[in-house]
Amino acid sequence: MAMNKQVALVFLASEGGVDGAKSIYGDAEPSSLKRLLDKGIGSLIKRTQFAIPPLALMILASIEVPGVEQTICDLRFEEFPFDRKWDLVGISVQTGMVAKAFELADRLRKHGIPVVLGGPHVTMFPDSCRPHADSLVHGEADDLWADVLRDLTAGTLKPEYRADTVPDLSLHRPVSRASLKQSRYFTTNLVQTGRGCPYQCDFCNVHVLNGRVLRQRKIEHIVDEVRRFSRDDKRIFFFVDDSINGDPLFAQELFSKLIPLNISWFGQATTALGQQPELLDTFARSGCRALLVGIESIEPSSRSAHRKTQNRTEELAGNIRAIRQSGICLYGSFIYGLDGDTLATPAAILDFIQETRLDVPGINTLRPIPGTKVFDRLREEGRLLFDADDLTAFRYTFGQEMLYRPKNIPLPEFIESYSELTRKVFNIGNAIRRGIDAPGINAAVLFFNLFYTHLYRLSRNDLRKQLEILRSA
Numbered sequence: 001m002a003m004n005k006q007v008a009l010v011f012l013a014s015e016g017g018v019d020g021a022k023s024i025y026g027d028a029e030p031s032s033l034k035r036l037l038d039k040g041i042g043s044l045i046k047r048t049q050f051a052i053p054p055l056a057l058m059i060l061a062s063i064e065v066p067g068v069e070q071t072i073c074d075l076r077f078e079e080f081p082f083d084r085k086w087d088l089v090g091i092s093v094q095t096g097m098v099a100k101a102f103e104l105a106d107r108l109r110k111h112g113i114p115v116v117l118g119g120p121h122v123t124m125f126p127d128s129c130r131p132h133a134d135s136l137v138h139g140e141a142d143d144l145w146a147d148v149l150r151d152l153t154a155g156t157l158k159p160e161y162r163a164d165t166v167p168d169l170s171l172h173r174p175v176s177r178a179s180l181k182q183s184r185y186f187t188t189n190l191v192q193t194g195r196g197c198p199y200q201c202d203f204c205n206v207h208v209l210n211g212r213v214l215r216q217r218k219i220e221h222i223v224d225e226v227r228r229f230s231r232d233d234k235r236i237f238f239f240v241d242d243s244i245n246g247d248p249l250f251a252q253e254l255f256s257k258l259i260p261l262n263i264s265w266f267g268q269a270t271t272a273l274g275q276q277p278e279l280l281d282t283f284a285r286s287g288c289r290a291l292l293v294g295i296e297s298i299e300p301s302s303r304s305a306h307r308k309t310q311n312r313t314e315e316l317a318g319n320i321r322a323i324r325q326s327g328i329c330l331y332g333s334f335i336y337g338l339d340g341d342t343l344a345t346p347a348a349i350l351d352f353i354q355e356t357r358l359d360v361p362g363i364n365t366l367r368p369i370p371g372t373k374v375f376d377r378l379r380e381e382g383r384l385l386f387d388a389d390d391l392t393a394f395r396y397t398f399g400q401e402m403l404y405r406p407k408n409i410p411l412p413e414f415i416e417s418y419s420e421l422t423r424k425v426f427n428i429g430n431a432i433r434r435g436i437d438a439p440g441i442n443a444a445v446l447f448f449n450l451f452y453t454h455l456y457r458l459s460r461n462d463l464r465k466q467l468e469i470l471r472s473a
């Protein structure tokens with residue numbers, strides 16, 4: 001009997017940030033009590049598993065084609081298994097991880113293993129990927145992947161796979177988790193209810209990758225999936241949608257139907273939820289424990305400079321209070337260093353965090369991702385700190401590296417003020433206070449704040465070193 005074709009689907013670990021807490025410029029802070037605490041926190045992070053599996057690869061691995069067996073290789077946990085025989089390796093490529101992705105692809109091809117590249121970076125920059133792959137899959141691959149696998153079995157793999165239209169999300173496409181090692185993950189209950197975003201924040205490329213029209217799956221299919229998933233994994237659900245309240249009527253209907261299933265969940269939303277009382281109540285009653293909200297900026301001039309127009313600055317604080325009062329914890333993400341920001345911005349952010357009692361603040365610097373409008377603008381204005389044509393230079397880190405010069409603040413002062421801000425926001429005392437103060441999941445809030453205390457120390461260390469390098473150049 002002929003052997004099944006063996007296909008590996010690879011997910012890469014990012015350089016830093018959520019996938020790891022390590023210094024990128026060398027950690028040389030002198031030994032001190034702080035260092036000891038960091039070590040303790042570091043090992044706590046290692047022992048506390050909070051990675052989640054890649055939904056994209058779960059979807060692809062669920063596509064069944066006779067004669068093909070698929071395995072997910074999550075390189076956050078393992079080395080690529082070169083000791084096994086592979087007929088094809090598919091790598092999910094995000095911008096920021098291209099260097100790693102290309103390195104692995106080149107190595108595999110040297111071993112004679114055909115490589116398919118797919119994912120956001122391939123969709124945005126196919127030309128940069130072509131020399132590293134036998135085959136490229138452009139865009140959403142829900143339909144195309146079956147063609148790739150069928151061509152593999154027929155020995156007719158094509159160099160490019162591209163569809164004229166986006167996949168029809170109203171079709172029922174059950175996601176299987178059979179190829180996941182469940183115990184590795186914080187949860188395997190990942191669900192996406194729709195794709196696309198009608199907004200056009202200039203630092204984001206979701207509207208480019210998935211289109212500007214919100215496309216939704218059928219509510220009955222989502223409810224079915226949640227019911228099926230919750231049978232064999234009792235842990236929390238993560239709705240990966242960029243804005244789970246983006247279509248309030250859809251969300252109202254969906255989450256009302258989820259109430260009887262008795263699950264816990266977290267997701268990403270806009271703060272407008274604070275002004276949607278019926279939906280907020282439904283979210284709380286359907287088991288919503290936490291939401292990530294992109295506050296980005298409280299400076300009206302920065303919000304309009306970056307086309308962050310969904311909610312108004314003066315409504316933000318009230319909305320956050322309303323959401324927390326319903327028992328839902330908030331992770332509020334800010335960006336410092338936007339074009340309307342000045343040296344007065346950090347104090348305003350600090351006040352805002354204290355006033356709203358945000359459970360987990362995230363203080364980011366702007367990450368100009370190649371392919372976004374803000375990247376192109378910064379390039380035109382000569383403000384990028386790396387060669388704009390070197391896509392591998394714009395790696396992902398956790399506020400550990402400046403990629404551009406802020407508009408109104410000289411770089412050294414910016415780094416100093418950013419470091420000062422993160423020092424004031426993240427420390428052990430604040431972590432404990434936020435953990436106690438949280439409207440729910442107190443241990444998780446404490447943990448995240450401790451994790452960030454550690455990560456932002458690394459960020460301060462690395463930024464200081466980067467500045468030294470820039471000064472000596």
Ligand code: B12
Nearest residue numbers: 014017054055056090091092094095118119137140141396
């Ligand atoms: C959930 C999420 C996370 C979660 C979970 C990540 C995970 N383990 O999957 C967390 C919070 C951990 C996370 C972390 C990060 N994320 Co994130 N994340 C998302 C989010 C909101 C949804 C991703 C998702 O599941 N989509 C659903 C799947 C089905 O869609 P998809 O991934 O696009 O996959 C389709 C196609 O791209 C293609 N495809 C994908 N991979 C492959 C592989 C092959 C072989 C083929 C053929 C096709 C293919 O087919 C898929 C099905 O149609 C997206 C935004 C978005 N709307 O996509 C950002 C997004 C993917 N993240 C992004 C970033 C920057 C990050 C971080 C670097 C943040 C940081 N600084 O640390 C890290 C990187 C971690 C890592 N190792 O990848 C960026 C990537 C930008 C880019 N151009 O590459 C996005 C697009 C957000 C944005 N605003 O720009 N993220």
Ligand code: SF4
Nearest residue numbers: 197199201204206242
């Ligand atoms: S940041 Fe959020 S709201 Fe803005 S374009 Fe991206 S996905 Fe849409």
